[in-house]
Amino acid sequence: MKRRRLLLGALGFLAVAAGLAAWKPLAAFNLLVPKDGGAELAKADVAYGPLPRQRLDIYRPAHAAKTLPVILFLYGGAWDSGSRQDYAFAGQALASRGYLVVIPDYRLVPEVRFPDFLRDCALAMHWTRANAAKFGGDGDRVVLAGHSAGAYNAAMLVLDPRWLGGDRTAVRGLVTLAGPFDFLPLDDPASIAAFSHWPRLQETQPVHFANPNAPPVLLLHGAGDIRVRPRNSLRLKAELDRVGAKADLRLYPGVSHAGILLALSRPLRGGAPTLDDIDRFARQVTQ
Numbered sequence: 001m002k003r004r005r006l007l008l009g010a011l012g013f014l015a016v017a018a019g020l021a022a023w024k025p026l027a028a029f030n031l032l033v034p035k036d037g038g039a040e041l042a043k044a045d046v047a048y049g050p051l052p053r054q055r056l057d058i059y060r061p062a063h064a065a066k067t068l069p070v071i072l073f074l075y076g077g078a079w080d081s082g083s084r085q086d087y088a089f090a091g092q093a094l095a096s097r098g099y100l101v102v103i104p105d106y107r108l109v110p111e112v113r114f115p116d117f118l119r120d121c122a123l124a125m126h127w128t129r130a131n132a133a134k135f136g137g138d139g140d141r142v143v144l145a146g147h148s149a150g151a152y153n154a155a156m157l158v159l160d161p162r163w164l165g166g167d168r169t170a171v172r173g174l175v176t177l178a179g180p181f182d183f184l185p186l187d188d189p190a191s192i193a194a195f196s197h198w199p200r201l202q203e204t205q206p207v208h209f210a211n212p213n214a215p216p217v218l219l220l221h222g223a224g225d226i227r228v229r230p231r232n233s234l235r236l237k238a239e240l241d242r243v244g245a246k247a248d249l250r251l252y253p254g255v256s257h258a259g260i261l262l263a264l265s266r267p268l269r270g271g272a273p274t275l276d277d278i279d280r281f282a283r284q285v286t287q
Helices: 002-020 026-032 084-095 116-135 149-159 165-170 189-195 231-243 257-262 274-285
Strands: 039-047 055-061 068-074 100-104 137-147 171-177 217-222 247-252
Touching: 026 084, 039 084, 055 084, 055 116, 068 084, 068 116, 068 149, 068 274, 084 100, 084 274, 100 116, 116 137, 116 149, 116 165, 137 149, 137 165, 137 274, 149 171, 165 171, 171 274, 217 231, 217 257, 217 274, 231 247, 247 274
Parallel strands: 068 100, 068 137, 137 171, 171 217, 217 247
Antiparallel strands: 039 055, 055 100
């Protein structure tokens, strides 16, 4: 019991630090946190394109007896940081619920700017649909999910028809965790670096691509998020409602920007029902 309290204390410190320091402690958090049983890393460092950052990891249930629905999870990091290996806790948590989970890296600022990171995420989706069956997944039943900048990427892929082409038909749903969807004027160093060069800034905002043909959307946000304010999810929900798309918004009282993601981990799962809500939604839309 004392060891568990010490572990939870250390994880809590890292969770707070992750929310304050651009995710640098996330690697340590992922190393320390106990992972969900019943899931495994099926394949690591798979190339979905020719460039060094175009690699992905795949998680699956350890004993899957049927073809699995797929979750393509895009991590955050302000479009300038992040590594797929640091999200093993999320990959195994989702896989333990019965999904084939794909977590790709993608190119980051300053190597690229908008829209090149979207091109990479779209390429990862194309690869996933074409190759999911090799790992027991159904490439025609995909849920796109993401946190923070990754939620932005996922929303743009799903809502803006420029990115996925015919593979849009495989997307059964979109799940966003603490996503930035309406952030003009640009007033943050990260968003300025990623988007300020684009001549038509309205084209960078997911709220402007809400359309009645969108798949079902689940917007999750912490009410205590001061990094990406909940108004982003409220605005996207309002726009989706306006055009007649199906969207559900859940605000978690007191939950921070980091907390909504770290609640996927076993020790911090009591902080928010993130995993249960994703699982419930994904099951409904992939039936």
